[in-house]
């Protein structure tokens with residue numbers, strides 16, 4: 019073993035006891051720590067992968083009230099699942115939770131397996147989560163290395179390698195594995211996470227004066243803690259301009275279910291177009307569809323940042339006149355996709371708003387169908403179009419209560435949903 023590794027193991031070995039002592043008297047009182055069952059640890063770890071602890075608490079408590087065990091999760095409807103996850107982002111994580119719950123029911127009788135490898139084989143569970151569940155819930159001597167732990171370990175050992183590189187992560191994980199105390203692996207992992215969350219915080223501002231292991235920390239001794247960890251600069255995100263339309267009629271707003279693949283797959287959204295339309299262009303598009311626009315209000319621009327892309331959005335609230343011409347034949351077979359503007363044959367308007375206006379292709383086929391249903395299908399204002407086979411509605415007219423309780427919209431639409439809420443729909 020290289021001498022540096024030996025020295026680093028010595029440092030980390032020395033950290034174990036003071037860190038555990040500090041954790042014993044400083045651990046935050048968090049809902050999932052009160053009854054650390056494997057299921058609760060699992061859900062909390064997945065939720066906290068993209069959410070701050072404070073925000074995560076409410077989500078966790080709501081989830082546990084409705085889905086208190088694996089069986090309830092395995093049987094929840096997709097829409098309800100999305101509603102419980104609404105605003106947390108990375109919606110595939112929620113889908114994977116349900117998928118994994120189904121496997122746990124089938125293969126393990128509803129109890130999460132107590133081996134690291136078996137946990138790792140479940141959908142959505144990677145090395146970090148398997149390590150967290152394994153060590154906290156089952157007392158397995160395995161590491162759980164998330165961003166907080168990586169930062170703390172890199173500073174303690176004054177590691178100057180890029181912590182985004184898998185090799186660095188692997189190296190630090192291996193070092194930690196050597197020192198995990200057999201009697202308290204879960205507490206040790208949580209103590210490292212806790213230290214990273216509240217003391218050894220990111221962005222060059224660790225609170226070394228409050229740190230229980232500052233005497234041992236190599237970065238602090240060398241006075242380079244503010245420069246660590248080293249992270250390679252991220253690739254710049256691409257920017258996509260979009261036009262979001264709040265289309266209202268009869269106290270309802272039109273929602274569209276996104277395609278099953280790609281960004282925000284399968285989630286409900288406010289209908290939108292690629293590119294930035296102005297109100298005249300939008301009005302023309304809607305009128306070309308045979309609708310009667312009552313009024314159009316320009317809403318403030320909004321921005322949403324995903325991990326690899328930014329949406330810069332223009333928004334409009336469009337109120338249709340009640341006497342809009344609804345008597346248009348539904349063309350279910352057109353396969354029109356409002357995302358791309360293309361039909362199944364790849365034809366349709368291009369991504370330039372100007373060209374779009376000239377197209378004779380139907381633009382809002384699905385929504386027109388939905389609009390028709392307002393007058394005719396009072397009880398079930400849902401529209402089965404392209405997903406007819408799966409019996410999943412593609413378009414719905416949602417009223418205020420539906421928006422609050424039934425349909426989950428990702429936080430990308432938050433500012434427009436806020437507008438709707440403030441306007442009383």
Ligand code: SF4
Pocket residue numbers: 170173174217218219224225226229230231232233235236237238243
């Ligand atoms: Fe982090 Fe400072 Fe503690 Fe080192 S001494 S682990 S840099 S808080």
